[in-house]
Amino acid sequence: KWATLICLFILSITTESRHLQKRHHEEHPRIINDIVKAVGKPAVEKLVLVMVAQDFEKCSLDEHLKVQAKIIEAVDNCEKHPEEAECKKPAIELYHDIVCKEEDIDQLYPWTTECCGKAEAERTKCFYEHREVRVEEYKIPNIEESCKEHKEHPQRAFSYYLSNIAKRHSKLYPPAVLGFAIQYNEITTECCAAEDKAKCFGERMPQVKKLTNYLEDKHKQKCRVLKEFPERVSQALTLVQVSQRFGNAKYDDVEKVTIEIAHLNEDCCKGDAVECMIERMEATEHICLAKEKLSSKLSDCCAKGVLERTPCILALPNEEPDLPIELKEYYEDEHVCENYQKDKRKYLAHFTHDYSRSHQESSPQSCLRVSRGFEMLLEKCCASANSAECLKDAPKLLEAALKENEEISKQNCGALEKLGFNDFYIQLLVRYFGKMPQVTAQTLVELTGRMAKIGVYCCGLPDNKKQPCAEEKLDILLGEMCEREKKTFINDNVHHCCVDSYANRRPCFTKLGPYANYEAPVWDESKLHFTADMCKGSADDQLKTKLVLLVEFLKMKPTCGKEKLTEVIESFRKTVVECCAAENQQACFDEKKGGLHEIIKDH
Structure with missing residues (x-):
């Protein structure tokens, strides 16, 4: 179903390693006719409305539709006259050329004066960076009026859903916005036919809003990490996640997928929605072409339409390897140091791949911490006189990581069960006050409240899901806090945890003691x-x-x-x-x- 497009951002999150080489690529700007051929005219019309609403959140639906109409007029012209110069421009450039000519645009949005004067690559980035605007939270309008509008003017009602979701989630991937709008439309159809309309809307809408926020939060965090840490950070976690997703795939096949996804993540975080969408579809096509090598579970998803494939694949559970994976070859083989010295990045990438797919119960960040620890051990041992004896510490290192994860889950989930939510919340609040007493009371209460709710959710999962769940959600939460910390300094300890190492950020905060210099x-x-x-x-x-x-x-x-x-x-x-x-x-x-x-x- 089209509604499954809501899952579009689950795959791409980021962490830290030195294991993958940068992909060198040629730029292939997409012209508007390429987009129409790829997704069809009706989808283009909807996606254009999303982009307009994301860029200009203050405007009304009618104003959004007016700008959309001008862009679609240009699309129609390019279908008829592809030889014209305007039609040979990258689609995102054509879009910006049109919106920058809108009358009084600089009055409503003064930042457009700066952005519209830039060359295209910088113009795209400028538009994207100015999307971070607060819009009041969406409230369900009068139910009877909404149902009447939905029935009598279904097309306008759908445009309303698109516009309102887009301007409240300005950095969410446009096809994901489209997917959520389709789900809102389906809920409205069902609830308007229900006996108790208010109860139906009250139960169904919050679930969609919660998932919308979650996916946008994941996307923002991915982009934060790309911006704040070296490129290898994003590449490495993508390797881990692809390795866990396709547990039976060989390294060479996983590497190809990883490089492509890492590259499209970069483009998506630059704000080029058009390039982002097409690259995602291309990556999915390449995955489907290699489905026999990657996973036996891909066949049904790859049989779906072009826009439905990606969410289907991302909704698949991680695939456990059919056979046990032996890690001893990485530290017991007599040629370990020789192989490592030949190509350190490649050797560590192979280890990361095998470790990650054989430890599905570990979060990607945890897998990268293990990989970094193994790298340090290799450096030390391969420089020693007796490397074989030194490498005997490897099993202890691997076991210690798993034990630490298990102990943290038991400790926190045990405290939650023993204390109950309120006292667990208070415990977190007191602990984090000690770490960062300079933070305002309201901010600290909000931060630790979200932590407590993460505990409730993740501790309710099976044991092998608890640690990945908690670390993923804490990763987003700490990412938001560290972004604010750049503008409002807290203290040296917090700053260190924010900037030192992405993969170790969560453990760094966990281990922080009380701030000694607080007055x-x-x-x-x-x-x-x-x-x-x-x-x-x-x-x-x-x-x-x-x-x-x-x-x-x-x-x-x-x-x-x-x-x-x-x-x-x-x-x-x-x-x-x-x-x-x-x-x-x-x-x-x-x-x-x-x-x-x-x-x-x-x-």
Whole structure:
């Protein structure tokens, strides 16, 4: 189904290694007629609307459709007159030429003055970088009106879905936006026919919104890593993920797929939606041509239409190798150092491939940490007088990585089960306050709240899925935090974890101890707001309000100790329960806060 296009970004995430050579390629700009031939005119019309809405999020649907119509007029002309100079330009250049001529565009979007004056490669990058604009969260409009519009004007209703999803997810791959719009359309059709329309929409829409956010977050993180770390980082994790996806494929076949995907990731993160889309389809075509060598599970997906193949392939589970993979040849063979010295990158890439596909229970980042550790061991041992004796440490290194992953999962999932969500959340909050006390209370509560929810989700999975799940989601979360850290410095320890090593970023944060040089502000009771607001909103909102208060206390009393902290939390809990049950909540808090201040200040 077309709705499966929502999976389009699952494959491409990134990490760190030195194992793959850069792919040298020639540029092959796509003209508009190439795109029409590849995906068909109806799809081009929809994808153009997505691009317009992503670039110009302030405009109304009618304004988006007006610009779309001008671009489609140019598309029609090029189909009839392909020899014209305009039609020989790269499709993305033709698109920008048209939107840059829009009347008053520079008034609504002043940044276009700068972008439109640049040469095309820089112009594409400039447009893409200005897409990061906050738009209010989408709210379901009046249900009866929506259902009437959906029934009477289905084409306009679909354009509305495309436009609204696109401008709220400005960096999501356009065919993925199209896939989500198709799913919204299907949900609307079903829910408008349901007996309880509101309940139907209330149950179905949040699921789609959650997945939309997740896929865009993955894409942003992939692009962050490409921007912030050496190119080999992206190439190496792609090798790991392709190796895990096609567990029975040989290295040479996996390498070809890896190089192609790593290259298209670069183009997708430069903002050229047209080139990104075509390269993805080409990569899928090449995978299908090699399906006999890659995986027995590819046949059904490769029989589908061109736009349906990619999401189908990405939805396939990782394939376990049919036969056990022996890693001993990488450290017990008498020619290990000779082979390693001949071509270090190739040797390590082969090891990474075999290790990754034989350890599906490990996250790609964990596989790359093992690979980096093995590289360091090879460097040390191959420079020693007795390399064979030195390499006997290899099995310990490999086993230690698996043990560490298992222990971290058991520790966190065990704490969650024992403490329950709220106390697990508080534990994370206190721990991360120690690591980064300079962060605002609201930001710290939000950060650790997301961590706690990651724990709930991933700890509910089978044991072999817990570690990859948690590390993937924490990777995105820490990536967002480190991006903000570039603009708002936190402390030297946090900065080090953000920039030192992508693959080791999560372990670096996990191992961080309390920041030793924090200077607490003077005690100020006015920062502790005991108000009836703590009883308002959802349970999640109430908890966050209380935890913001806890962080404000910690900022002023960072060395209060575990016993004192427990006393403060319990006293605070009792007061909140009592006052939220009172007839006059604020009067209750006013009466109790004096006693609370004394308990809190007494340290």
